[in-house]
Amino acid sequence: xxxxxxxxxxxxGDGQGPALGPVVAAIVGLPMLGFALNGALxxxxxxxxxxxxxIGPGVLLASFALAVRVFFAxxxxxHENPDRVVLVTLWSxxxxxxxxxDFGFMLDQLSIVMLLVVTGVGSLIHLFSVGYMKTDPGxxxxxxxxxxxxxxxxVLVLGANFPMMFIGWEGVGLCSYLLxxxxxxxxxxxxxxxxxxxxxxxxxFGFLVALFLIWRVFGTFDFLQVFAMAPAHLPVGGTLVTAxxxxxxxxxxxxxxxxxxxxWLPDAMAGPTPVSALIHxxxxxxxxxxxxxxxxxxxxxxxxxxxxxxxVGALTALFAxxxxxxxxxxxxxxxxxxxxxxxxxxLGVGTGAxxxxxxxxxxxxxxxxxxxxxxxxxxxxxHHAYHATHRHDDPQDMRNMGGLARYMPVTAGLMIVATxxxxxxxxxxxxxxxxxxxxxxxxxxxxxPVFLVFWAMGALAALLTAFYMARLLAMTFFGENRTxxxxxxxxxxxxxxxTGPLLVxxxxxxxxxxxxxxxxxxxLGPVGMLxxxxxxxxxxxxxxxxxxxxTPALPHGGAEAALIAAAIAIxxxxxALGWNVTRRSALVPARDAPAEQGFWxxxxxxxxxxELYDRLIVRPLVRFSTGTLWKRVDQGLIDGAGVNGTASAxxxxxxxxSRLQTGQVGAYVIFFVVGVIVILGMVAWR
Amino acid sequence: xxxxxxxxxxxxxxxxxxxxxLVRRNAIVIFMCVELMLNAVNLSFVALSQVHGISGQVFVxxxxxxxxxxxxxxxxxxxxxxxxxxxxDLMNINLLKx
Numbered sequence: 001x002x003x004x005x006x007x008x009x010x011x012x013g014d015g016q017g018p019a020l021g022p023v024v025a026a027i028v029g030l031p032m033l034g035f036a037l038n039g040a041l042x043x044x045x046x047x048x049x050x051x052x053x054x055i056g057p058g059v060l061l062a063s064f065a066l067a068v069r070v071f072f073a074x075x076x077x078x079h080e081n082p083d084r085v086v087l088v089t090l091w092s093x094x095x096x097x098x099x100x101x102d103f104g105f106m107l108d109q110l111s112i113v114m115l116l117v118v119t120g121v122g123s124l125i126h127l128f129s130v131g132y133m134k135t136d137p138g139x140x141x142x143x144x145x146x147x148x149x150x151x152x153x154x155v156l157v158l159g160a161n162f163p164m165m166f167i168g169w170e171g172v173g174l175c176s177y178l179l180x181x182x183x184x185x186x187x188x189x190x191x192x193x194x195x196x197x198x199x200x201x202x203x204x205f206g207f208l209v210a211l212f213l214i215w216r217v218f219g220t221f222d223f224l225q226v227f228a229m230a231p232a233h234l235p236v237g238g239t240l241v242t243a244x245x246x247x248x249x250x251x252x253x254x255x256x257x258x259x260x261x262x263x264w265l266p267d268a269m270a271g272p273t274p275v276s277a278l279i280h281x282x283x284x285x286x287x288x289x290x291x292x293x294x295x296x297x298x299x300x301x302x303x304x305x306x307x308x309x310x311x312v313g314a315l316t317a318l319f320a321x322x323x324x325x326x327x328x329x330x331x332x333x334x335x336x337x338x339x340x341x342x343x344x345x346x347l348g349v350g351t352g353a354x355x356x357x358x359x360x361x362x363x364x365x366x367x368x369x370x371x372x373x374x375x376x377x378x379x380x381x382x383h384h385a386y387h388a389t390h391r392h393d394d395p396q397d398m399r400n401m402g403g404l405a406r407y408m409p410v411t412a413g414l415m416i417v418a419t420x421x422x423x424x425x426x427x428x429x430x431x432x433x434x435x436x437x438x439x440x441x442x443x444x445x446x447x448x449p450v451f452l453v454f455w456a457m458g459a460l461a462a463l464l465t466a467f468y469m470a471r472l473l474a475m476t477f478f479g480e481n482r483t484x485x486x487x488x489x490x491x492x493x494x495x496x497x498x499t500g501p502l503l504v505x506x507x508x509x510x511x512x513x514x515x516x517x518x519x520x521x522x523x524l525g526p527v528g529m530l531x532x533x534x535x536x537x538x539x540x541x542x543x544x545x546x547x548x549x550x551t552p553a554l555p556h557g558g559a560e561a562a563l564i565a566a567a568i569a570i571x572x573x574x575x576a577l578g579w580n581v582t583r584r585s586a587l588v589p590a591r592d593a594p595a596e597q598g599f600w601x602x603x604x605x606x607x608x609x610x611e612l613y614d615r616l617i618v619r620p621l622v623r624f625s626t627g628t629l630w631k632r633v634d635q636g637l638i639d640g641a642g643v644n645g646t647a648s649a650x651x652x653x654x655x656x657x658s659r660l661q662t663g664q665v666g667a668y669v670i671f672f673v674v675g676v677i678v679i680l681g682m683v684a685w686r
Numbered sequence: 687x688x689x690x691x692x693x694x695x696x697x698x699x700x701x702x703x704x705x706x707x708l709v710r711r712n713a714i715v716i717f718m719c720v721e722l723m724l725n726a727v728n729l730s731f732v733a734l735s736q737v738h739g740i741s742g743q744v745f746v747x748x749x750x751x752x753x754x755x756x757x758x759x760x761x762x763x764x765x766x767x768x769x770x771x772x773x774x775d776l777m778n779i780n781l782l783k784x
Contacts, residue, residue, distance in 0.1 A: 663783025665776050669707055 020070065024088045024105050027066045027115070028154045034059035034147035042140030049139050056143030057126035060150060064119035071112055078109065082536045085224060087160055094163070101221055106160035110537040113358065113530070114157035114290055117365050118283050122150045124501035125278040128373050131498035132274055132380060142182060142272065149175035153283050157290060161221040162211050165291070169207065169255065172284045173200050179279060180271040192270035199264040203254015210247035213240065227297045227540055236301050236548055245298050245305035249312075252288025258346060259316045262339045263610055269331040273379055276331060277372030281338045282365040289342070289361050292349040296541030299349070303550050306350050307450060310441065313346025314454035314461075319607075321464035325471070326603035328590065329396045330375045333472050337422065338368060340461055344437055347458055351451060351552055352545050353440035354538045355516065355531040360437055362530075363429035363512040367421040370505035374415040377494040377502065378476060381408055385483055385490035393484070398472065399590040403481035407491035410499045412477040414506040419473050421509040423466035424571040427524065429512030434462060435567045436518060442563060443552035451552075459570060466574025467581075474582035482589045520560065692733035699726035713764045713774040717757075724753050 037055050041048050077084055089104035107115075126146060133142050149172055156168025173196075181193030211221070217233055217240060218226050234241040252258065257265035268280045279285070292299055292309060299306055317340045324336035341364050348357030381404070382395035393400055405412035421428035424435065438458050445452035481488055493499065516530035545551045555563060596604040605611075660671075699722060706719030728746045735742030768774050 658783075661783050663780030665779070666708065666711070673704060673708065 020073075020086055020107070021088045021090070023066055023070060024107065024158065025090060027063050027070070027119070028105070028151055028158065030059040030063045030066075031147045031151035031154065035144050035151060038140050038144035038147060042138070042144055046137070046140055049134075052140045052143050053130050056147060057123065057130060059147060060119060060123040060126045063150070063154075064116075064123045067112075067115045067119045070107065071116060074107060074112065078536075082109075087224075089160070098219060099215075099221075101161060101163050104160040104164065105158040106223060107158070108537055109533050109535075110290075110293060110358065111157050113362065113534070115154065117362055118150065118153050118157060121282045121365050121369050121505075122153075122278060124504055125274050125282070125369060125373065128277075128376065128498050128501040129272075129274040131495050132376055133272060136272075138182065142179075145175055145178045145182070146275070146278070149179070149279060149284070153287075156287055161223055162214060162226075163221050165294075166207065166211065169251075169287065170204065172279070172287065173197065173204070173255070176200075176268065176279050176284055179275040180268045182271050182275065189270040192264075192267040196264040196268050199261050200254045203251045203261055206247040206250025206254070210244050210251065213244045213247065217244070223294065227295075230297050230301060231540075231544065234301060236544070237303055241298060242302040242304050245295070245302045246308060248291060248295060248298070249288075249305060249309050252291055252309075252346070253312065254288075255291075256285050256288030256342045256346070257316075257339050258288070258312050258343065259319060262316060262320065263613060265339055266332055266335040266606070269329070269335050273331065273372060273376030276335070277369045277376065280335070281368040281372050285338065285342055286345065286361045286365065289345040289349055289357055292346070293354045293358050293538070296349070296352075296354045296538050297544060300352060300541035300544035300548075300550070303448070303548070306352060306550070307448060308350070310347050310350030310444075310451060310454050313343040313348075313350055314441075314457040315343070316340065317343030317347060317461040318457045318464070319343075321461045321468065323603055323606050324468040325464060326596070326600050327468075328398050328593075328604075329394070330378065330398050330401070330472065330476060331372070331396055333398075333468055334368070334371055334375060337371075337465065337468065340465060341368065341422070343461070344434060344458060347441055347454055348437035351437070351440045351444045351454075352541065352550060353437060353552060354541060355528075355534050356433065356436040356440050358534060359516045359530050360430075360433035362515060363421070363433040363509070366429055366505055366508040366512045367418045370414060370418040370502060370509050371422065373498070373502055373505065374411050374418060377408065377411040377498055378404060380494055380498070381491050382483065384492070385487040388490040389484070389486045391484065391487060394590055397590040398475040399587060399593055400482055400484075401476045402479045402483070402587065403477070404491065405477040406481075408493040410493055411502065414499075414502045415477065416473060417506045418509050419469045419575075421512070423469050423575055424462055424567060425575075426568060427513055427521070429509050431567070431571070432513035432516060432518060432521070435564065436516070438462070438567065439518075439554055439560070439563055440552045443554045444550070446553050447550055459566065462567065463570045463574040466571045467578035470575040470578025471582040474579050475587065479583060479587065482587065484589075520564065689733055689736060693730055696726045696730035696733065699723075699729065711775050711777050713767065713776055716776065717760050717764065720760075721753060721757070724749060 034055050038052055041052055041055075045051075074086065077086075086107040087104055088107070089102045091103050092100070093103040094101035126143070129142070129146065133139055136142060152168045152171025152175060154168070156165055156172060159165040159168055177193045177197040179193075180196050181190045184190045184193070214226060215221065218229050220226060220229075230241070254261045265280060265285065269276050271280070299309065320336045320339035320343065324333050324340065327333045327336060341360070345357045345360050345364070348354075348360055378401065379395050382401065386393055386395055417428070421430040424431040426432075438455055441451050441455040441458060445455060481491075483491065514525050514529075517524055517527050519527055521527070542551065554560070595601070602608070703719045703721075703723035703726060706722065707716050710716050710719065728749055731742040731746050731749070764774055767779060771778060
């Protein structure tokens with residue numbers, strides 16, 4: 001019996017899907033199984049790489065295939081009844097009095113989009129990893145972690161209530177930590193993992209507080225119930241809903257690397273490059289955007305929070321883009337680019353343009369995964385070249401590259417596609433998604449003028465994005481090769497298992513824009529597919545926005561044309577500037593490079609934010625922990641008064657008792673006789 | 687038949703025994719006082735058997751048997767103590783203390 005035949009078993013209206021249950025469980029369970037198998041292999045048979053190569057990507061491909069089938073099956077269902085949400089409850093997880101939390105999954109239009117992105121891009125990156133990690137001794141462990149990550153990510157996007165989402169949220173954080181510190185024998189890598197974990201704790205604190213508030217207000221954690229109850233239970237724009245959404249956004253800022261918690265993401269590049277592509281670009285870091293999109297009803301009720309989200313997003317987009325201008329590590333450029341693009345997504349969802357934010361999330365997953373995997377391909381080639389001649393230069397430093405297009409044409413071509421996509425050249429994916437976000441921000445400016453400022457910041461960030469991406473291309477793939485005379489001959493294109501996924505992502509980066517074509521591009525195909533698709537999910541937020549008059553008014557006619565022309569002009573200008581400036585500058589290998597001067601030095605050192613945090617937060621905290629908590633509280637109070645105090649008290653009591661034991665039989669007899677007399681007396685005079 | 691005086695004698699004998707155990711230091715004397723207490727109890731058993739039946743007298747035999755065994759063991763211990771310490775003064779035997 002095929003899946004489609006089983007679907008009518010979903011009861012009408014009740015949203016229960018018994019037939020889909022095993023399939024959804026399998027989608028999440030397969031990567032978990034892969035984790036168990038690969039984990040066992042890594043412990044018992046670390047050399048069994050061929051098994052791992054089958055299991056690791058295999059479970060993901062199977063999961064993706066199931067996801068596609070579920071997508072097509074549900075597409076038919078939703079065509080007739082778009083408001084039908086499929087709930088799959090596996091078991092009751094926390095049945096504690098009024099707190100009833102099910103271990104359940106929820107399939108609606110938004111989670112299907114995320115499901116397809118996670119399993120689809122995840123599959124490609126797993127395949128790429130087979131080539132990239134081939135010679136690594138921790139091959140099985142790597143795939144075990146990667147599978148576990150996907151399993152948790154699926155729990156995150158499919159969870160039917162806040163605690164389920166929180167499981168996934170924490171699980172992906174754990175996997176992120178494990179994979180950043182994958183090469184943990186180098187302290188810097190282990191430290192980067194720790195940093196990511198600790199910074200994320202701050203965000204998770206916000207998430208937890210928001211959960212407590214939601215429980216206090218609604219008495220349930222179920223997504224559907226909370227969103228249905230919200231308009232009646234909370235005053236629009238009130239303190240409570242603003243607090244809930246701001247605390248949620250604190251969680252998002254941690255997970256999605258927004259100001260002020262973005263510092264962990266660039267350091268997270270210490271992990272293997274496919275990990276950076278999957279976790280720190282395409283999927284996990286977009287969890288915050290997903291959370292805001294999921295809770296769009298709550299955010300629509302709190303315009304102040306929306307402004308904060310959009311403002312932080314715009315600021316992050318601009319701030320990170322400026323840092324990206326002056327980084328030399330190819331992955332660092334992409335890391336700051338990711339932070340910046342995540343800022344765009346928050347600008348979108350903060351504006352209330354949930355579709356635009358999710359649209360950019362999807363297209364960004366395509367082109368940023370492509371960029372990271374392309375950089376992985378480059379690093380792979382550079383690493384092999386340096387390895388062959390035993391030279392210890394940095395294979396990730398763009399100053400050591402140059403002219404690589406000659407040696408790896410496929411990678412270079414695809415990187416150019418991705419660059420055009422992220423810079424916003426029509427008709428590639430990034431143009432449509434970025435333009436939509438900026439258009440909505442501009443439109444919302446009519447109600448709240450501050451959004452015009454955000455729009456301007458976003459537009460400026462777009463210019464910088466095009467600039468640093470052109471710089472990356474020019475430094476890496478064009479001009480004279482600076483790798484070294486002896487090493488040059490060892491540069492080569494990556495094997496097909498790595499270029500294959502790149503090709504698929506290249507096609508997606510080219511065509512991703514067709515998911516949600518804007519009105520003016522109606523000649524190219526159907527307009528606003530993603531928007532119509534997501535409509536049932538975001539309808540609650542949209543209705544709320546309409547009621548309180550915060551719906552962004554999209555510019556039409558002349559203003560629209562001007563915006564589009566400006567967007568294209570910005571992209572072209574940025575690319576041209578970046579290209580020309582970089583090609584004209586004198587580039588030398590990293591070991592010969594002069595020190596940075598002036599403001600470039602500030603950018604090169606990332607505005608010294610890490611140093612600032614170190615001074616203001618880390619070191620005082622360490623001092624307080626060492627001086628007060630450790631020396632005073634732990635050693636003084638807990639060890640001294642608590643542990644040793646109890647022991648001393650017991651010894652003192654024992655000493656008192658031992659005074660009675662004189663060793664004199666006569667004394668014992670006296671006690672005995674006195675005792676007998678007392679007892680007899682009590683019996684007699686009772 | 688003479689129940690009251692018998693019990694009175696028994697009580698007096700018992701109290702003499704207790705006081706002897708409490709105030710004397712010589713192990714042999716203390717031992718004899720313990721025997722005195724046992725026999726005071728025997729006397730009350732016999733006296734009360736007039737009222738409660740023959741089982742009290744049967745008990746006396748048990749007590750005497752136990753006392754005999756106790757005498758054997760106790761005297762052996764006292765002998766061992768004397769061999770070790772050259773004295774049976776219990777004031778000097780106080781090794782087992784806290």
